[in-house]
Amino acid sequence: MEQSCALRQALGARGVVSAQTLCRSLRTNSPDSNPLFSTRPTHKLYLTGKAYPLTTCNLDGPKKSSKQHSTISAALAERFTQVSDARVPEINTHEDMATRLNRVLTEFKALEDPRDRVMKLLEYSSLLPPLPASERIPSNRVMGCTAQVWLTAEMGGDGRMYFGADSDSEITRGFCSCLINALNGALAEEVLQVKTEDLSTINIGVAGGSSSRANTWYNLLISMHKRIRAILAKNEGKPPVEPFPSLLITAEDIAAQGSFAEAQAKYLSPDASKVAELVDVLKEKQIGVVAHFYMDPEVQGVLVAAKQQWPHIQISDSLVMADRAVKMAEAGCKTIAVLGVDFMSENVRAILDRAGFEKVGVYRMASEKIGCSLADAATSPKYMQFLEAASRSHPSLHVVYINTSLQTKAQAHELVPTITCTSSNVVQTVLQAFAQIPHLTVWYGPDSYMGANLAELFRQMANMTDAEIAEIHPMHDRNSIRSLLHRLHYFHDGTCIVHNLFGEEVVRRVEEGYCDAFLTAHFEVPGEMFSIAMEAKKRGMGVVGSTQNILDFITQCVQEAVNRNIDEHLQFVLGTESGMVTAIVTAVRNALKDVRSANIEVEIIFPVSLDSMSEAPSSGDVKSSEGTNLTKLSIVPGPSSGEGCSIHGGCASCPYMKMNSLDSLLNVCRLVDTSQEFLLSTYEAQRFETSMLSGHSIADLGCEPILHMRHFQSSGKLPDKLVYQVLHRHRE
Numbered sequence: 001m002e003q004s005c006a007l008r009q010a011l012g013a014r015g016v017v018s019a020q021t022l023c024r025s026l027r028t029n030s031p032d033s034n035p036l037f038s039t040r041p042t043h044k045l046y047l048t049g050k051a052y053p054l055t056t057c058n059l060d061g062p063k064k065s066s067k068q069h070s071t072i073s074a075a076l077a078e079r080f081t082q083v084s085d086a087r088v089p090e091i092n093t094h095e096d097m098a099t100r101l102n103r104v105l106t107e108f109k110a111l112e113d114p115r116d117r118v119m120k121l122l123e124y125s126s127l128l129p130p131l132p133a134s135e136r137i138p139s140n141r142v143m144g145c146t147a148q149v150w151l152t153a154e155m156g157g158d159g160r161m162y163f164g165a166d167s168d169s170e171i172t173r174g175f176c177s178c179l180i181n182a183l184n185g186a187l188a189e190e191v192l193q194v195k196t197e198d199l200s201t202i203n204i205g206v207a208g209g210s211s212s213r214a215n216t217w218y219n220l221l222i223s224m225h226k227r228i229r230a231i232l233a234k235n236e237g238k239p240p241v242e243p244f245p246s247l248l249i250t251a252e253d254i255a256a257q258g259s260f261a262e263a264q265a266k267y268l269s270p271d272a273s274k275v276a277e278l279v280d281v282l283k284e285k286q287i288g289v290v291a292h293f294y295m296d297p298e299v300q301g302v303l304v305a306a307k308q309q310w311p312h313i314q315i316s317d318s319l320v321m322a323d324r325a326v327k328m329a330e331a332g333c334k335t336i337a338v339l340g341v342d343f344m345s346e347n348v349r350a351i352l353d354r355a356g357f358e359k360v361g362v363y364r365m366a367s368e369k370i371g372c373s374l375a376d377a378a379t380s381p382k383y384m385q386f387l388e389a390a391s392r393s394h395p396s397l398h399v400v401y402i403n404t405s406l407q408t409k410a411q412a413h414e415l416v417p418t419i420t421c422t423s424s425n426v427v428q429t430v431l432q433a434f435a436q437i438p439h440l441t442v443w444y445g446p447d448s449y450m451g452a453n454l455a456e457l458f459r460q461m462a463n464m465t466d467a468e469i470a471e472i473h474p475m476h477d478r479n480s481i482r483s484l485l486h487r488l489h490y491f492h493d494g495t496c497i498v499h500n501l502f503g504e505e506v507v508r509r510v511e512e513g514y515c516d517a518f519l520t521a522h523f524e525v526p527g528e529m530f531s532i533a534m535e536a537k538k539r540g541m542g543v544v545g546s547t548q549n550i551l552d553f554i555t556q557c558v559q560e561a562v563n564r565n566i567d568e569h570l571q572f573v574l575g576t577e578s579g580m581v582t583a584i585v586t587a588v589r590n591a592l593k594d595v596r597s598a599n600i601e602v603e604i605i606f607p608v609s610l611d612s613m614s615e616a617p618s619s620g621d622v623k624s625s626e627g628t629n630l631t632k633l634s635i636v637p638g639p640s641s642g643e644g645c646s647i648h649g650g651c652a653s654c655p656y657m658k659m660n661s662l663d664s665l666l667n668v669c670r671l672v673d674t675s676q677e678f679l680l681s682t683y684e685a686q687r688f689e690t691s692m693l694s695g696h697s698i699a700d701l702g703c704e705p706i707l708h709m710r711h712f713q714s715s716g717k718l719p720d721k722l723v724y725q726v727l728h729r730h731r732e
Contacts, residue, residue, distance in 0.1 A: 290321040375403060406703070519543075
């Protein structure tokens with residue numbers, strides 16, 4: 001009772017107080033006879049499970065009460081020592097792990113007052129032995145926690161696991177103590193069966209829950225799993241998981257690890273003469289440049305450097321490219337160079353025309369077609385059948401991915417009311433449509449992976465609480481989400497060849513070697529990669545979305561590390577096109593400029609599949625060959641099978657985007673505004689002047705779904721015109 005009063009007094013009426021202050025109060029007010037919050041002068045060995053009864057031990061090592069105990073090192077025994085008083089409830093050594101875990105969860109579930117849960121955490125914190133300084137090292141750090149957390153793991157001779165943990169935060173130590181209390185002494189296979197969802201009952205926080213603190217609970221478990229897998233592999237004589245290529249970024253340097261990463265890093269410090277040459281011609285001829293994130297590193301490196309001297313350069317998602325082209329035209333640019341695939345240049349051309357800049361030239365970077373496997377899927381007979389089915393359903397809305405041609409958008413909009421979306425706004429677009437139009441059926445295409453991932457996300461939301469769902473979209477609850485599941489249809493035969501690379505083999509290696517890293521995934525990746533990234537996202541260790549979402553997430557995590565100002569090694573698995581690396585490196589290095597004294601390393605992991613890579617030849621024609629050693633592979637030129645990809649998975653490098661070379665850009669710019677500009681006729685972005693059956697031009701009808709999306713982005717609601725079209729099937 002005295003302790004309880006002291007705890008509540010320390011917490012105060014609102015429960016706002018630091019853990020350190022609270023612990024000092026507890027220790028001051030606790031009677032000497034109760035060592036629950038003492039400095040732990042005596043110790044007990046927590047060796048739980050049938051094979052290891054609790055055994056008293058001294059600080060200089062454990063007293064072995066049986067032959068079995070000889071398999072546990074003295075150092076490990078010390079880590080599980082702590083608290084020896086009859087008043088401290090001892091663990092029933094005959095309980096199985098599930099019973100112990102359930103008891104811990106039940107303890108917290110029974111505490112309705114957040115302050116009581118904090119008190120219980122601090123109680124557990126006092127039971128956890130500190131790790132020695134020799135084990136509070138970077139290699140033992142647990143990523144994704146608000147405080148510093150260290151974890152050690154060791155397997156006994158009978159296959160049971162014993163963990164040690166520590167933190168510089170009392171509350172975080174409490175989380176660690178809870179998990180160790182439940183899992184110590186369990187068989188390795190038993191611990192691997194525990195999922196993060198099994199721990200969701202615990203709810204901590206003086207204001208009803210702190211997800212950032214509770215993430216410790218989840219991320220510690222994931223780190224336990226990684227260490228167990230490594231121990232099991234070693235015991236079975238298996239080699240360690242072969243590391244993926246990576247870039248290691250610090251405030252002072254960039255180091256490439258693996259030949260693929262070296263190829264990516266090659267142009268991060270671009271040739272100054274190339275930069276100067278490009279800047280001179282852009283200034284002289286008033287040329288603006290809009291480029292997609294997925295450009296070759298050489299091109300991006302030069303463009304990033306050139307932008308410091310010529311502001312009319314933009315590297316972005318496809319959505320932003322056309323808007324920035326208009327801004328450049330308004331600022332006086334007479335020509336726009338588009339570095340992307342053909343539908344991007346078509347969109348730029350159409351949007352400029354609608355804005356009154358018909359005389360501004362728009363050029364692609366190749367005379368031949370710069371295609372896109374995803375955009376091509378939307379022109380197939382199967383997709384037309386998909387749209388015809390949508391047109392027979394009422395009311396229906398077609399949500400089409402922005403990465404499709406203007407003609408596709410026009411043809412779709414003529415059949416069924418259509419709005420475009422991006423990977424960053426597709427969730428909100430679909431949820432708003434369902435909320436705004438009763439009994440609506442949504443037809444999404446053409447990206448099959450994004451459609452499947454969208455459906456899976458909604459299935460997961462159907463099991464969330466109403467409060468959690470409202471955080472995603474305020475007009476929905478569990479009932480509304482469940483009611484829409486059967487009214488969402490997506491096309492099943494469209495994929496981006498880039499994101500199709502992230503298959504089972506890559507996912508397995510990510511799970512085994514990088515499950516405790518930050519995981520990023522584009523919304524277009526296959527379900528396996530999407531699932532592990534979504535799981536990581538739930539515990540604050542991942543992001544699923546657009547290229548811009550991925551960039552923002554990495555930047556935010558690095559900035560948070562800079563603000564903490566402690567030594568850290570952050571790992572990010574890049575689940576999208578490798579061309580993103582230039583933008584990522586630039587953002588990371590800008591953030592690291594503010595580091596005060598800490599040694600912060602940021603590692604960008606390229607999850608490259610051996611089967612999707614081709615070895616770079618020393619001379620002659622490029623010949624594809626399956627790789628056998630990542631260190632011998634220089635690039636991902638694309639085809640070891642098919643059209644630039646393999647089904648086996650890997651870090652993506654779009655062969656279409658790589659048609660936009662630096663030489664092409666310079667050649668186009670040199671010919672602009674000269675007597676030989678006619679040679680660029682095959683480079684011009686296509687203009688659609690023909691009309692559809694409705695009488696509208698392809699350009700006008702194809703732009704309307706884009707304008708609907710812009711209205712949604714600015715207002716948060718579908719435009720009245722689109723709602724009318726859905727309900728009345730009428731084109732104005």
